[in-house]
Amino acid sequence: MSHPEPGAPLGRLEGQLKVTGAARYAAEYTPRGTAYAWPVPATIARGTVTAVHDTDALAMPGALAVLSHHNAPRVTPADDPVLSVLQNAHVPHRGWYVALAIAESLEAARGMAAALHIDYAADEHDVVLTEGHARLYEPELANGGHPARREHGDFDAAYASAAVRVDATYTMAAQHNHPMEPHASTAEWDGDRLTVYDSNQGSTKVRDALATLFELRPEQVTVVSEHVGGGFGSKGTPRPQVVLAAMAARQLRRPVKLALPRNQLAAVVGHRAPTVQRLRIGADRKGGISALGHEIITHTSTVREFVEQAATPSRTMYTAPNSRTTHQVAALDVPTPSWMRAPGEASGMYALESAMDELAVALGMDPVELRVRNDPAIEPDTGKPFSSRHLVECLREGARRFGWEERDPRPRSRREGSLLIGTGVASATYPVLVSPSMAEACTVPGGGYRVRVNATDIGTGARTVLAQVAADALGVPVDHVLIDIGRSDLPAAPLAGGSSGTASWGWAVHHACRRLRALVMEAGGAETPTTTLRAFADTSGEADAESPYARHAFGAHFAEVAVDADTGETRVRRLLGVYAAGRILNSRTGHSQFIGGMVMGLGMALLEGSTMDPSFGDFAERDLASYHVPTCADTPAMEAHWIDEDDRHLNPMGSKGIGEIGIVGTAAAIGNAVHHATGVRLRELPMTPDKVL
Numbered sequence: 001m002s003h004p005e006p007g008a009p010l011g012r013l014e015g016q017l018k019v020t021g022a023a024r025y026a027a028e029y030t031p032r033g034t035a036y037a038w039p040v041p042a043t044i045a046r047g048t049v050t051a052v053h054d055t056d057a058l059a060m061p062g063a064l065a066v067l068s069h070h071n072a073p074r075v076t077p078a079d080d081p082v083l084s085v086l087q088n089a090h091v092p093h094r095g096w097y098v099a100l101a102i103a104e105s106l107e108a109a110r111g112m113a114a115a116l117h118i119d120y121a122a123d124e125h126d127v128v129l130t131e132g133h134a135r136l137y138e139p140e141l142a143n144g145g146h147p148a149r150r151e152h153g154d155f156d157a158a159y160a161s162a163a164v165r166v167d168a169t170y171t172m173a174a175q176h177n178h179p180m181e182p183h184a185s186t187a188e189w190d191g192d193r194l195t196v197y198d199s200n201q202g203s204t205k206v207r208d209a210l211a212t213l214f215e216l217r218p219e220q221v222t223v224v225s226e227h228v229g230g231g232f233g234s235k236g237t238p239r240p241q242v243v244l245a246a247m248a249a250r251q252l253r254r255p256v257k258l259a260l261p262r263n264q265l266a267a268v269v270g271h272r273a274p275t276v277q278r279l280r281i282g283a284d285r286k287g288g289i290s291a292l293g294h295e296i297i298t299h300t301s302t303v304r305e306f307v308e309q310a311a312t313p314s315r316t317m318y319t320a321p322n323s324r325t326t327h328q329v330a331a332l333d334v335p336t337p338s339w340m341r342a343p344g345e346a347s348g349m350y351a352l353e354s355a356m357d358e359l360a361v362a363l364g365m366d367p368v369e370l371r372v373r374n375d376p377a378i379e380p381d382t383g384k385p386f387s388s389r390h391l392v393e394c395l396r397e398g399a400r401r402f403g404w405e406e407r408d409p410r411p412r413s414r415r416e417g418s419l420l421i422g423t424g425v426a427s428a429t430y431p432v433l434v435s436p437s438m439a440e441a442c443t444v445p446g447g448g449y450r451v452r453v454n455a456t457d458i459g460t461g462a463r464t465v466l467a468q469v470a471a472d473a474l475g476v477p478v479d480h481v482l483i484d485i486g487r488s489d490l491p492a493a494p495l496a497g498g499s500s501g502t503a504s505w506g507w508a509v510h511h512a513c514r515r516l517r518a519l520v521m522e523a524g525g526a527e528t529p530t531t532t533l534r535a536f537a538d539t540s541g542e543a544d545a546e547s548p549y550a551r552h553a554f555g556a557h558f559a560e561v562a563v564d565a566d567t568g569e570t571r572v573r574r575l576l577g578v579y580a581a582g583r584i585l586n587s588r589t590g591h592s593q594f595i596g597g598m599v600m601g602l603g604m605a606l607l608e609g610s611t612m613d614p615s616f617g618d619f620a621e622r623d624l625a626s627y628h629v630p631t632c633a634d635t636p637a638m639e640a641h642w643i644d645e646d647d648r649h650l651n652p653m654g655s656k657g658i659g660e661i662g663i664v665g666t667a668a669a670i671g672n673a674v675h676h677a678t679g680v681r682l683r684e685l686p687m688t689p690d691k692v693l
């Protein structure tokens with residue numbers, strides 16, 4: 001365990017704690033006197049709570065209290081209105097929390113919740129997104145602060161006069177994250193001080209939201225999130241359970257634990273909004289794209305506007321002198337969508353990369369060559385040079401490793417009994433995002449160093465990689481570094497999201513460690529000085545400075561599928577990804593990030609989808625028996641490779657984010673392989689057997 005060099009395949013520092021069960025997650029903290037809460041979701045899709053009958057519930061053994069809008073503590077609205085729970089009688093969507101049962105045990109709380117009688121006045125609801133929906137409007141901004149509309153040149157004229165045209169519409173159902181560890185919080189008040197153990201992707205943000213809601217100073221709130229069992233975006237923002245736990249603990253004057261049951265998650269932790277995406281591409285006969293149109297229709301809730309930024313990758317990927325990229329959204333009576341696993345890019349690149357395949361077929365051109373032919377020298381939307389862009393190299397290297405040149409491009413050209421075999425390719429991209437962070441480094445009496453930063457390890461290996469970044473900056477073996485993360489009383493840090501964690505935290509860790517190293521040198525260079533030396537870093541103004549470069553990671557995905565002509569079942573046989581994402585700081589956890597993303601892309605292609613029930617107004621899939629994620633049996637031979645990039649325009653480590661790019665484009669590669677296998681173009685995800693037949 002003494003690899004000083006970045007990139008070394010160091011195993012997870014907390015791996016042993018996790019596999020032995022010693023690592024504690026939010027619901028595993030049980031302070032003395034803990035009570036248990038169970039939330040009660042609304043059973044109408046829109047309307048008003050008219051009465052909460054709690055007599056039966058409160059008469060049950062172990063019952064402690066029922067909170068509803070009648071008696072719940074008032075909170076000051078935070079940035080996100082989904083956190084203003086139990087504040088009024090309005091029900092904006094089915095599954096919105098209308099009450100909270102609290103008891104001496106989990107079982108008693110659940111029993112109370114079932115015994116509550118809630119009366120409603122239901123209004124008409126509207127939960128189904130359609131093209132041409134009357135409530136569609138063009139917002140100003142899509143998620144991530146992207147302008148909803150961008151236009152370059154004259155798209156209509158260029159498209160109309162193009163020699164070869166593709167006009168295709170792709171649709172995706174809503175999807176849900178369903179992390180292994182459902183959202184959970186244990187809250188405890190000590191006078192005016194609040195401590196919560198919470199499962200999230202960034203506890204500085206949770207702390208600040210709780211401070212606003214309960215009118216506390218941030219230092220009065222401590223949020224502990226030492227181990228987190230996945231989030232994928234659904235824990236990137238504070239969720240109602242942390243507010244409800246804190247409310248209940250305040251009301252009861254004792255600790256309260258609230259672990260959300262999985263069958264409630266779909267309504268309260270966000271989802272990838274469904275999209276209808278129209279792609280129009282016009283090209284000359286040699287494949288040069290002259291016109292690119294990518295128009296999105298999606299939904300949001302009436303609680304908050306969230307617009308899946310699915311057209312944004314079309315602003316970056318290919319040369320297109322005339323382009324139009326737009327988003328329209330309808331605010332329906334549905335749960336509020338949010339971040340899910342490469343929001344924007346994952347959905348948008350499914351459509352763009354499928355349409356590119358359709359264009360290649362229409363041109364009779366190899367789909368790798370079509371992409372190479374349209375690789376831009378500068379970012380089409382901004383005109384900025386790329387800090388580094390090795391998409392072509394990823395495509396070429398992937399094609400070589402995959403054996404692409406042996407491919408017969410004709411659909412239905414390979415058959416094994418009832419199985420039709422096909423291969424497909426798609427590009428990947430993900431933006432380089434980074435946020436300011438603070439970090440502290442100090443010497444430890446007796447030897448070694450301690451690094452403190454409120455990073456969150458949601459299972460990615462963040463803790464381990466940060467120790468490597470610190471060791472590298474200090475010039476010491478990694479086992480000389482202790483690393484503290486996952487508590488909001490550590491130096492403030494941004495969330496584990498947008499594939500930006502390592503870049504953001506690592507930048508501050510690097511600076512703090514470099515400063516500490518200088519102090520140690522000044523003090524004589526000894527690793528065990530008699531006094532503790534301390535250095536601090538805050539990358540505000542530096543990490544968030546506007547870059548003159550367009551900064552994105554790129555990649556290429558290759559897939560081989562076997563489609564059963566009798567049953568319509570598609571199995572992925574091989575998935576191969578090649579990425580260009582700056583320096584890879586740990587080859588082992590990095591590889592896991594890439595193939596983990598590819599597995600999610602496989603799920604998106606073939607299995608995952610949430611169905612909106614139009615009459616009840618909720619998502620039908622609310623457990624892992626109905627919301628299918630890939631199992632080991634679904635994941636074939638998976639290979640992830642990367643091209644080393646030396647990009648000096650990123651951060652001191654030279655890294656780009658790698659958490660999400662593995663998802664982006666994978667579904668298109670699989671869909672393109674299904675077309676190659678069967679000759680049938682499916683334009684709707686997931687590609688379940690009923691759609692294949």
Ligand code: MOS
Binds near residue numbers: 234340342343498
């Ligand atoms: Mo990710 S969807 O940015 O947590």
